[in-house]
Amino acid sequence: MRVIVTGGAGFIASHIATAHLARGDEVLVVDNLSAGRRECVPAAAEFAEVDITDRGAMAKLWQQFRPQIVSHHAAQIDVRKSVEDPAYDAQVNILGSLNVMKNCIECGTKKLVFASTGGAIYGEPEQLPAAEDCPVRPMSLYGVAKYAVEQYLAAYGRLEGLNYTILRYANVYGPGQRTDGEAGVVAIFAGLMLSNRQPTIFGQGDKTRDYVYIEDVVRANLAAIEAGDGGTYNIGTGVQTSDQQVFDQVAKAAGYEGKPTYADERKGEIRHIALDSEKAERELGWRPQVQFPHGILQTVAYVREADAGLL
Ligand SMILES: NC(=O)c1ccc[n+]([C@@H]2O[C@H](COP(=O)([O-])OP(=O)(O)OC[C@H]3O[C@@H](n4cnc5c(N)ncnc54)[C@H](O)[C@@H]3O)[C@@H](O)[C@H]2O)c1
Incomplete structure (x- = not known):
């Protein structure tokens, strides 16, 4: 399959790009290198140094590559920066994500997997581990932006039939960070x-x-290609x-x-x-190992x- 991985010069998505290549997929990494590094992009992947907020450049990439799968991980990930400069955070994390969604709709992409957060979306839950139906009360604007994108995805699913899976990660750690x-x-x-x-x-x-290991996160992403259409899943250990x-x-x-x-x-x-990840176990067949x-x-x-x- 043809796969676009946004943020693939960064920690999590460079591992995801490698896993797609190992499956025999054709991979295009899109990253502006603001936090990622060119040397982290797997050698067998194509690379485009493009900002996800650049509408023209993004449309061109999607039209040329015509991805069947899009793994959207590019983001401003600094929670404190989101509080200091919410407009910048929203520009990258909301408007950039809208750009990704629009292009997926226009190209008929089969599945968009979105990297959301479980650590920054629920606030201080009354009960732990928190399941997906726990009230959303982000304590940072980063969490607000991630939740906004989840809502846009759901709306585009209803309006345009966009197929997506949302993965709400716990604290991801591992080699490459x-x-x-x-x-x-x-x-x-x-x-x-x-x-x-x-x-x-x-x-x-x-x-x-809640610390979840990178290899487990990669497996969740691969599982989401085949399952979890329109679903939201916590990816953590509990x-x-x-x-x-x-x-x-x-x-x-x-x-x-x-x-x-x-x-x-x-x-x-x-x-x-x-995070309670029982839903991911039931519907994606995923469990941290x-x-x-x-x-x-x-x-x-x-x-x-x-x-x-x-x-
Ligand atoms: N690391 C975690 O614990 C964790 C937890 C929950 C969710 N997430 C999400 O997972 C994703 C990947 O996180 P990570 O830890 O690998 O971070 P990272 O900073 O290593 O990777 C993010 C990548 O996005 C790129 N990027 C940033 N702004 C961009 C833009 N405007 N255009 C193009 N590329 C841009 C960066 O250069 C970087 O390579 C993010 O969406 C993040 O919000 C991470």
């Missing part, structure tokens, strides 16, 4: 500890998140892992013996989240090699 990013605490801690610098925990270390536990696990894997520094909690951060300690070992090994210039 940037150690200098704004998000991705596992990679950030690993990068600091391996160079013997002290990581900072914001708060007391008791905030919890397990709450505290910041302190992340610190301890990464320290163990990295051989770091120092302690963290503790700083004030950052505004707008939720205290606890974990990688345990956190194993995923941490893999990630730390990757950061060690990348820092040593071996990758």
